[in-house]
Amino acid sequence: MQYISTRGAAPVLTFEQAMLTGLARDGGLYVPESIPTLTEAEITAMAGLPYEDIAFRVMKPFIGETFTDAEFKSLIAQAYAGFGHAARAPLKQLAPNHFLLELFHGPTLAFKDFAMQLIGQLFQASLTRSGDRVTIVGATSGDTGSAAIEAFKGLSNVDVFILFPHGRVSEVQRRQMTTPAESNVHALAVDGDFDTCQGLLKDMFNDFDFRDRVRLAGVNSINWARVLAQVVYYFSAATSLGAPLRAVDFTVPTGNFGDIFAGYIARKMGLPIGKLVIATNQNDILHRCLTTGVYQTEGVTPSISPSMDIQVSSNFERALFDAYGRDGKAVAQLMDELKTTGQFTVSQGALQALREVFASGRVSEAETSATIKATLAQSAELLCPHSAVGVAVAEDHLGSNPMITLATAHPAKFPDAVEAASGIRPPLPPRMADLFQREERVTRMPNDRAALQALILQRISNVTTSNAAGV
Numbered sequence: 376m377q378y379i380s381t382r383g384a385a386p387v388l389t390f391e392q393a394m395l396t397g398l399a400r401d402g403g404l405y406v407p408e409s410i411p412t413l414t415e416a417e418i419t420a421m422a423g424l425p426y427e428d429i430a431f432r433v434m435k436p437f438i439g440e441t442f443t444d445a446e447f448k449s450l451i452a453q454a455y456a457g458f459g460h461a462a463r464a465p466l467k468q469l470a471p472n473h474f475l476l477e478l479f480h481g482p483t484l485a486f487k488d489f490a491m492q493l494i495g496q497l498f499q500a501s502l503t504r505s506g507d508r509v510t511i512v513g514a515t516s517g518d519t520g521s522a523a524i525e526a527f528k529g530l531s532n533v534d535v536f537i538l539f540p541h542g543r544v545s546e547v548q549r550r551q552m553t554t555p556a557e558s559n560v561h562a563l564a565v566d567g568d569f570d571t572c573q574g575l576l577k578d579m580f581n582d583f584d585f586r587d588r589v590r591l592a593g594v595n596s597i598n599w600a601r602v603l604a605q606v607v608y609y610f611s612a613a614t615s616l617g618a619p620l621r622a623v624d625f626t627v628p629t630g631n632f633g634d635i636f637a638g639y640i641a642r643k644m645g646l647p648i649g650k651l652v653i654a655t656n657q658n659d660i661l662h663r664c665l666t667t668g669v670y671q672t673e674g675v676t677p678s679i680s681p682s683m684d685i686q687v688s689s690n691f692e693r694a695l696f697d698a699y700g701r702d703g704k705a706v707a708q709l710m711d712e713l714k715t716t717g718q719f720t721v722s723q724g725a726l727q728a729l730r731e732v733f734a735s736g737r738v739s740e741a742e743t744s745a746t747i748k749a750t751l752a753q754s755a756e757l758l759c760p761h762s763a764v765g766v767a768v769a770e771d772h773l774g775s776n777p778m779i780t781l782a783t784a785h786p787a788k789f790p791d792a793v794e795a796a797s798g799i800r801p802p803l804p805p806r807m808a809d810l811f812q813r814e815e816r817v818t819r820m821p822n823d824r825a826a827l828q829a830l831i832l833q834r835i836s837n838v839t840t841s842n843a844a845g846v
């Protein structure tokens with residue numbers, strides 16, 4: 376399986392190379408040259424299997440010969456061993472035809488753990504084999520950073536630098552990033568919002584000199600391996616509810632479009648998904664784009680669902696690539712337009728192609744809080760604000776197929792917002808109950824690429840020197 380860039384002008388890579396690279400050198404995102412499909416019999420056979428077995432069957436066609444079957448199975452097993460639920464991604468029923476897919480039983484209590492725990496294992500296996508060392512730099516609105524730090528802390532071939540927007544993440548999110556004591560972990564609080572962090576990251580990737588010097592690797596959802604890991608739970612959930620005999624719909628609380636794009640891939644692989652519903656908070660660029668055809672950035676407004684406070688939805692580029700008939704030049708042109716004018720208009724044909732698969736809805740802050748309260752009363756389920764955005768939008772899109780809404784984080788990750796809405800302060804699970812006693816370690820940084828690059832070079836040269844000295 377080969378991987379190509381959405382902008383059509385970067386080298387074609389193998390799965391392993393695309394995983395270790397992240398962003399393509401032409402600024403695009405890597406996608407598989409073609410999407411493998413599973414037969415109806417293969418999908419039927421997944422019902423009731425352990426999550427790890429479904430993961431192997433879904434991901435195997437995409438990874439080619441990168442790992443032997445035995446090795447890949449063992450990496451998958453290690454990735455999910457630390458989850459706090461035997462089903463890994465359990466389904467709960469909210470209403471007669473509405474289900475909640477709980478994706479928050481991993482070590483940092485958000486769905487990001489599904490992909491990050493796996494790519495931590497894949498990176499380690501690959502780098503141990505080659506003897507290489509990489510520098511991972513990630514931008515986060517809160518959950519990617521904690522999941523990445525949790526997955527990569529203490530690994531010998533990796534330094535991990537996480538940029539998060541200073542003062543704009545929840546205290547639990549911040550502490551999950553700043554309290555790990557491992558010396559290869561570097562939490563950086565940047566003056567700005569998530570888009571500032573993501574912009575700095577993209578600029579670092581486009582500085583080829585720096586990129587090659589530090590062997591920069593990306594673990595944001597621009598990394599194809601992350602999207603791939605998330606395809607799995609669409610299969611586990613849908614087959615639990617009768618797919619492929621019965622089609623299902625999904626609603627996905629959306630920010631950077633990575634999670635819902637994984638659903639799009641599942642659908643292309645042959646899973647009968649009727650609608651994929653994009654749920655946004657007041658930062659609703661995707662909902663506006665699907666409604667009007669104009670993709671226009673407006674500043675980010677902080678919300679009680681901060682992991683979705685995003686205006687530039689990176690993975691949407693992958694959907695556009697398909698909607699434009701895989702024309703990399705057309706996508707590159709749209710992205711140039713976005714960079715220079717802050718907007719672009721999707722062509723009629725492409726918009727129609729997107730609307731065949733995706734629906735969308737937007738939820739206000741008040742509606743989000745009201746949904747937390749109502750769901751607790753009606754279904755005894757305490758939702759995090761992101762999941763509440765999903766449930767509220769899903770309720771407007773219920774039809775004859777079972778609706779599965781993705782619960783993307785544990786309510787205890789956002790205790791203030793949940794308490795304000797429901798009167799209940801959700802406690803942290805016992806395995807992380809001491810989070811507020813641990814010591815924090817963080818570096819405050821300005822919105823300045825040169826300063827960041829200098830810091831990264833200095834920190835990783837410390838590692839090299841101390842290694843050389845045999846310490």
Ligand SMILES: *Cc1c(COP(=O)(O)O)cnc(C)c1O
Nearest residue numbers: 518630631632633634682783784
């Ligand atoms: C990251 C995140 C989202 C948004 O997911 P995308 O893949 O960026 O669309 C939603 N909810 C939570 C809790 C998250 O951490």
